[in-house]
Amino acid sequence: MAKRLVPLLNRVLVEKIVPPSKTSAGILLPEKTTKLNSGKVIAVGPGARGRDGKLIPVCVKEGDVVLLPEYGGTEVKLADKEYHLFRDDDILGTLHE
Template identity: 55%
Template sequence: MSVLRNIKSLAPLLDRVLVQRIKPEAKTASGIFLPEAAVKEQNEAQVLAVGPGLLDRDGKRIPMGVTAGDKVLIPQFGGNAIKVGEEEYTLFRDHDILAKIKE
């Protein structure tokens, strides 16, 4: 069994999307540090990599809804968790991504 040493060596297949949750701010705008219990895990994530997409009945590639670099809204639960060192990542299917966040 090989250990994944670098997340960049992971290429999602088919309609899978590799994301990393955006960590919530532990400090308010005025500089007050929040206790860990008060900081709720956010459903926002950064897309790191996407698969090529599924094939339709005619063998044509169905385009993905997101691209690497997009900021997205993901479900609170689900996906497949991957841990590389101390960092956590999640693989979702393209249709599980809830929305793209436009900035």
């Protein structure tokens, strides 16, 4: 009974990345390493409508790792997992290794 959500307009469905609180070797990480508020893009809408109804494509794409604003976004629970919806222009940037 899992549902799939297709965002409307310029909304972006994001799964927040919970940073590991210890390394793979089991060493606890200090608090401040975990501060970055990032997420993975799960799905994007077709884009906002500009004047006269033309679509303006969303500026991130599925799979992008993004930097999220500290506040805002709408919590959504799908198949017992927690996601967040953001307008694409509220997303601060994309993160790359």
